[in-house]
Amino acid sequence: MASQNTAIQQLLNAEKRAAEKVSEARKRKGKRLKQAKEEAQNEIEGYKQERERQYRQHEQQILGSKGDMESKIDQTTHVKMQELEQNMAANKEKAMQRLLMLVCDIKPELHENYRA
Structure with missing residues (x-):
């Protein structure tokens, strides 16, 4: 045992x-x-x-660096803004004359859908 x-x-x-x-x-x-x-x-x-x-x-x-990209973008934006301002100055008088002609020279006509 x-x-x-x-x-x-x-x-x-x-x-x-x-x-x-x-x-x-x-x-x-x-x-x-x-x-x-x-x-x-x-x-x-x-x-x-x-x-x-x-x-x-x-x-x-x-x-290139981010600073270079920013300066390039600023430069191109400045050039485009100058171009737009030059175009606006050159065409400002023509645009005003055209607008005045369209507003002031009214030719009264009946509408094409008018039935007499």
Whole structure:
């Protein structure tokens, strides 16, 4: 009977150690997964930053800086405004004469849908 109790006790102890080992293995696996996830996230962030830097560099080479673009836009806008003002000054009198002619020269006529 005593040998059975010791065998059972040894079996229970072995089962307990096995459960502890499994638990430790699960914890290590969880740590490894968390570490791998963090490393992957860091790698993704690094790649993203590198691509963003390359994009900005490429954009800078092709388009120039934003200040240059703004100054070009301001310059073209100023030139177009001057052209419009010159055209307006040149055609102002003609436009006024045309408007006055259309408003003042009235020819009374019956409407085409009027039935006598």
